Amino acid sequence: MxxxxxxxxxxxxxxxxxxxxxxxxxxxxxxxxxxxxxxxxxxxxxxxxxxxxxxxxxxxxxxPPQKGRGKKKGGASIEETQEKTxxxxxxxxxxxxxxxxxxxxxxxxxxxxxxxxxxxxxxxxxxxxxxxxxxxxxxxxxxxxxxxxxxxxxxxxxxxxDWVRRQDQMAIHTAQHLLSAVLDTMELPTLSWGMPAHPSIDTPYVELPRALTWAEVAEVEQKCNALIREDRxxxxxxxxxxxxxxxxxxxxxxxxxxxxxxxxxxxxxxxxxxxxxxxxQCPSLKHCEMIHLIPPSTPSTSSIPALTPTRLFFTAGPRARRYLSDASRTLSLASQAISVNRTDLVARVEKIDELRREGQTQLTAVRSELQTLVGEQAASQGKIAWVKRGQQATHHFDFLSGVTGTYLEKVPDGVIVATSALQGGMTGLVVVQSRGELAKEVFDKLKKALEGEEKGRVKGGGAKGRFMAKVEGKWGKKGDEVVQRVIDELREAQEAAS
Missing domain, CATH: 2.40.30.130 (Elongation Factor Tu (Ef-tu); domain 3)
Incomplete structure (x- = not known):
């Protein structure tokens, strides 16, 4: 009744x-x-x-703060209507x-x-x-x-x-009910859902027991929009x-x-x-206008979905229109950035990525050859060696470790210090390596000398003959002088012992 x-x-x-x-x-x-x-x-x-x-x-x-990001990466506002508290x-x-x-x-x-x-x-x-x-x-x-x-x-x-806000959030809520109902016919119950507050254009989501493939996403979207067009x-x-x-x-x-x-x-x-x-809730589905499902991060050709609980993102109603407008502008900006028509953007990006991968492979090979060469040259310094680098391309621990490893292959009973400090840079890198305990002794001396009165400036450590650290603050000539002094002391001690 x-x-x-x-x-x-x-x-x-x-x-x-x-x-x-x-x-x-x-x-x-x-x-x-x-x-x-x-x-x-x-x-x-x-x-x-x-x-x-x-x-x-x-x-x-x-x-209470509203849910939903109000900014894009880089700090640009998504909406001029985003209000400050x-x-x-x-x-x-x-x-x-x-x-x-x-x-x-x-x-x-x-x-x-x-x-x-x-x-x-x-x-x-x-x-x-x-x-x-x-x-x-x-x-x-x-x-x-x-x-x-x-x-x-x-x-x-x-x-x-605030009718603009109400329209936005009500359309999304009704669209969520519709989406969950269609997903339920695929035995995909909605575990939870979330909606960022207006005026954010961040996409709402439904959490599902598993992900969808691109083909499934397209099918679900088509079914939902067909029901919206029928104005149920x-x-x-x-x-x-x-x-x-x-x-x-x-x-x-x-x-x-x-x-x-x-x-x-x-x-x-x-x-x-x-x-x-x-x-x-909207009194009929026409108020939802349309629904768009965001494709998953898996390859578009994959027919095997991820089998773990996953969020399926979507948008609908007035927010879908704003999302489309924002996406279109982003597409245009991306096309302009690489000087290509919008229709050719994906193909060009794929080509750029292919070239990037090829370049990375070639760069890795060149670095490997270079670190071997530098390590072999360091062997000519004898049982105590110091390699000093200052190039951006080799300013990382992998390269320095490759150099020290090559050196020890040539001088098994030696100890090597490898440093990298960029001109004007604020962080120096130090690697000390040996086959015995000498590396720890040298590292401790370097750490103490580099820190001076600035305790905590050198951050790092190591074990089993290899020690690495980052040195915060400006390196400059003073850093080189400190390392040179420690190396000279080691060489003097070695000569005295012999």
Whole structure:
């Protein structure tokens, strides 16, 4: 049996049978609870006049941070609309009889919006909306020069949702239900999901027991978009929590422990899905516009998916359009960077990578030949040798270790010190190697001399005759002089012993 609810909300294009009640709504309090808020009864309602139930100073000075990166690598902003956290003024917790501002829940970030107070003609920013038990609590920012909200109880206020944000997040949430339903037909249940908050264009994801191949991704995307084009109807069944919440459906996760005496909501997609959900859902699939699945990182020709739990990233609705625009600009910039048409970009990048690999192979061969040559030349210095390098191409431990290894093949009872310091560079490299314990003795002397009064400047160690370290700070002539002094002392000691 279904019940009708008094039409206490302004009319929108949401169908009259979008909300289907399976309990007597007269049992609910006048103050609407989470699960039965105006934003959940009519997701297309943008504004609402209501009364304030309570208003008090918030226990926090800033709204909780929203999920989702606001910057790309390199620091460039993804969106000019990415807002900075404002901490001036005071933050107030405001509860109203009803609200069009959705509190965070079910994986969907909260709505933002404005609160207008007709009596004082104040328009204030709603920075977040939190669920506290059954209540929706608005976090409202009052600037320093505005009237505080300590006498707001009982007054009428106008709430307006940030519609751009709502559209974005609602479309993604409904698209996630659709995607999970299609994946479920492939015996791929959704283990979890996540959505970065608007205005980020970061892609949401569903976590699956295994990855998909490129072919499977294309197939799932095609099925989802076909259902969107059909504009399948979406509706919400609502049950009283104490009556058991109706048929469970595709997925059912634990209800928060602090949510007691409320309602259970099931989102239905015509002929496709039924699943418990507390978020705002589009009244039909056309609001999702489209869905795009991000291909996996495996080769496009592979028919064998990874068999470990994997995140499948996707985008939909207005965010998909912004994602497409950003991807198109990135494609153009990448094409310009290597002077090629966009259509030829992949082929050119593949060729560049092929040449890079060939160059790396050749460079490795040349380095190997060079380190052998340098090591053999070092052998002419006798039982105590020092190789000093200052070239970027050989400024790494692998090359220096190759040199010291070649030296010891020629002079088995010798000890060699190999250093590399770039002109103007801030980090020097040191390798000391021998077949016996002499390498440790030499390394300890070098470390002490190079550190001087700057303890901790030399970072490294070793064992079994090979010791390596990085020397922080400018090397310069002083570094060479320190090494030369230690080498000279060793040679003098060797001559004295002979």
């Amino acid at each position: 279904t019940y009708e609810i008094l039409q206490d909300l302004p009319s929108t294009s949401t169908p009259g049978d979008y909300l289907r009640l399976h309990f007597d709504p007269s049992s609910l309090p006048k103050k609407r609870i989470v699960g039965f808020l105006a934003c959940q009864r009519d997701p297309l309602l943008r504004t609402l006049r209501t009364k304030v139930i309570s208003s008090q100073l918030a226990k926090v000075t800033a709204a 404002i901490t001036s003024g005071t933050l107030w917790e405001v509860q109203t009889e009803d609200t069009v501002i959705f509190p965070e829940g079910g994986g969907q970030p909260c709505d933002l919006g404005t609160l207008y107070i007709p009596s004082s003609q104040q328009t204030l920013r709603i920075e977040a909306c939190l669920r506290v038990g059954l209540d929706a609590v608005h976090l409202v920012r009052v600037p320093p020069d505005e009237i505080p909200l300590d006498n707001l109880e009982g007054l009428e206020v106008d709430l307006e949702v 109807k979406v509706w919400i069944d609502v049950y009283a929590q104490h009556e058991g919440g109706g048929q469970v459906g595709r997925e059912f996760r634990d209800i928060p422990k602090d949510y007691q005496g409320g309602v259970i909501r099931h989102c239905n997609i015509e002929g496709t899905d039924r699943n418990a959900c507390c978020g705002t």
